[in-house]
Amino acid sequence: MKSFRTLLKSADRPPLGLFVKIPAPELAEIIAGVGVDFVVIDTEHALLSVRDVYHMTVLYSSLGVVPLVRVTDHGYGDAQRYLDAGVAGLLFPHVSNGAEARALGRQFLFPPRGTRGMGFASRAGRWGRLPGGRAEYVRYGNEEVVRFAMVEERESVDDIDAILSAEGIDGIFIGPSDLSLSMGAPASSPEVSAAIDRAIEQAVAAGKPVGTVVSDPAEAARRLAQGCTYLLIGNDTGIFSRALVASVEKFAQSVQRTGAQSGVAS
Numbered sequence: 001m002k003s004f005r006t007l008l009k010s011a012d013r014p015p016l017g018l019f020v021k022i023p024a025p026e027l028a029e030i031i032a033g034v035g036v037d038f039v040v041i042d043t044e045h046a047l048l049s050v051r052d053v054y055h056m057t058v059l060y061s062s063l064g065v066v067p068l069v070r071v072t073d074h075g076y077g078d079a080q081r082y083l084d085a086g087v088a089g090l091l092f093p094h095v096s097n098g099a100e101a102r103a104l105g106r107q108f109l110f111p112p113r114g115t116r117g118m119g120f121a122s123r124a125g126r127w128g129r130l131p132g133g134r135a136e137y138v139r140y141g142n143e144e145v146v147r148f149a150m151v152e153e154r155e156s157v158d159d160i161d162a163i164l165s166a167e168g169i170d171g172i173f174i175g176p177s178d179l180s181l182s183m184g185a186p187a188s189s190p191e192v193s194a195a196i197d198r199a200i201e202q203a204v205a206a207g208k209p210v211g212t213v214v215s216d217p218a219e220a221a222r223r224l225a226q227g228c229t230y231l232l233i234g235n236d237t238g239i240f241s242r243a244l245v246a247s248v249e250k251f252a253q254s255v256q257r258t259g260a261q262s263g264v265a266s
């Protein structure tokens, strides 16, 4: 299975991904067909079951799209099941400070570095037949899987160095919407912009992958020039809504109701 680290190293361009909230195989084929490099299956903001995540993981990985999961919270149970299902990494929402980052890192590293449980007879262990055996399952889980802290609060930016240096935290993802809410200022304001710039600068200085979500190519180019190593270009429901609004508007302008079509008897 392709890892996110491989994608970071080997893609011709920095990896581009999408948040996905709709567990449809049709959508997975469309996403893979247009060359999206990775998806973040979004369990924080979508009503996806653990089974949905499992089916999406199997499907996206077999289509060559690297699956990550944004978990709902900082708990162990479901996230551990996603790792054993073979996801390439986890995004933890709302990591406020270094202490939370260190606890998350420990929870998803195997002993002696952490406390993650062994589940070799799982999909991640190729059902107990992974070449290299248990040692490779543990190495892959520690070294190839990525654990990203989401930096989306004022406090997270204040403690960014501690988050970046937490053992087991392999990189960060900056959430501009929640950061803006937490700072009580619009995402386009100078304060929020400076906070995002600072988080990117510190990640670059620490040599850790950093990504964020962008809304247009100019913003993408600016973030890449600053040092972002991967980008999310939106989410399935948002993209579909915008495309549908544009389509309905286009037809609404050209289609006029006539008396004969109105169905009203004259």
Ligand code: 3PY
Pocket: 152, 174, 175, 176, 177, 178, 179, 213
């Ligand atoms: C945020 O912006 O808050 C996110 O979680 C990602 O878009």
Ligand code: MG
Pocket: 093, 152, 175, 177, 178
């Ligand atoms: Mg958020």
